[in-house]
Amino acid sequence: MSDAPLLKLDGVSVQYGSGPTAVTALSGVDLEVRRGELVAVMGSSGSGKSTLLTVAGGLVRPTSGEVVVDGQWLSTLRPGQLATLRRRHLGFVFQDYNLVPALTAIENVALPLELDGWKASRARRAARDALSTVELAEQAHRFPDDLSGGQQQRVAIARAVVGGRSLILADEPTGALDSTTGEVVLRMLRGRVDHGAAGILVTHDARHAAWADRIVFLRDGRIVDESAYRGVETMAGSRA
Amino acid sequence: MSVRQGLLAVLELGPNYGYQLRAEFESRTGGTWPLNIGQVYTTLDRLERDGLARRGDETPEGQVLYEITNAGRAEADAWLSRPVVRERAGRDELAIKLALAVTLPGVDVPALIQAQRTATLGALQDLTRLKMADERDLAWELVLESMIFQLEAEARWLDHTEARLARIRDGRDPRPAAPPAAASVPAEREATR
Known part of the structure; x- marks a missing residue:
């Protein structure tokens, strides 16, 4: 794990609207995520979980505070630069996969690279490598509709890390999957992080959050607590 | 669940002496329920008393092998097929x-x-x-x-x-x-x- 955080939120607040009807979605949030680290974000509906993810991904600008991705201060970037940074550094994984139905798995994964100007052949090679990391190389030429939900989500994870992209922002990635399939997806996500990516996993499910190194709790837009993996003896007894 | 029923179920696999039975039980439950050997022998005595197990041959090292009886087999099968009813719910x-x-x-x-x-x-x-x-x-x-x-x-x-x-x-x-x-x-x- 390197020392410099890949993502840093420094005193981030987000307010929607103004005046008496203003809604504070995030309030003074500090968070750092390093390579090799998966951070789960939990909280009840409306606690600010999804807003945190959209701010971290540069989709929403904070009302105050600063977001830094791989050393770049997002507030200093023009919209075009911000879009480039998103394409090169960030990968989103959503509950409903968000794959392009008219493109095959490998085309979906190669898409962000091609949008970034990569030659098609090089983008395809990188996409194939990314699909291999989620054990889907053999399904590379299938369309999303021909893949199971779990496979589609693994394609989405491959797309999130393709071409050296290293910050995975996952919003309830197992929400539409059954328990066993969800676990396969989490294992893949964990594997990518263990191989040098960094991730934020927004979830309401404690069992899924437990795959993270740290779990932060949001309430009313504030981080109210944090639980870290302790690596100590467990209630499972002497087997550990 | 009592240890008694678990040990009886393991005895269905064949005759075992105490240490062997403990090792089988622990490996089949992921090592999450360690038993002390005194508990195992006390349970075997009770199973014998209740006609659910009996002493059989001895190993060359002189360890007594316990084997399940027909009554024991019936009790083990009944236990395996019966849903677990959690008693004393709420004492959390x-x-x-x-x-x-x-x-x-x-x-x-x-x-x-x-x-x-x-x-x-x-x-x-x-x-x-x-x-x-x-x-x-x-x-x-x-x-x-x-x-x-x-x-x-x-x-x-x-x-x-x-x-x-x-x-x-x-x-x-x-x-x-x-x-x-x-x-x-x-x-x-x-x-x-």
């Missing part, structure tokens, strides 16, 4: 602590819930790490997953309790519960007793 320390906490003045219940959730999630993280590094041992994984799902249930219950208390605090509870103190029992209900 956490549930009782929270039930008491909401009735006591000066207790910061949201803080109590948050502290518990942090501890519960910490335990979940520990168990999940063990699962990540699994050795593909099915017995072990099943027991581990049972613990993981129980902790998940506890975390969900804490979320539910927190949300319910918040609704009550904000006057949004659609079905307010009666205050728990005995003094709050309505007079007419008290009169009908």
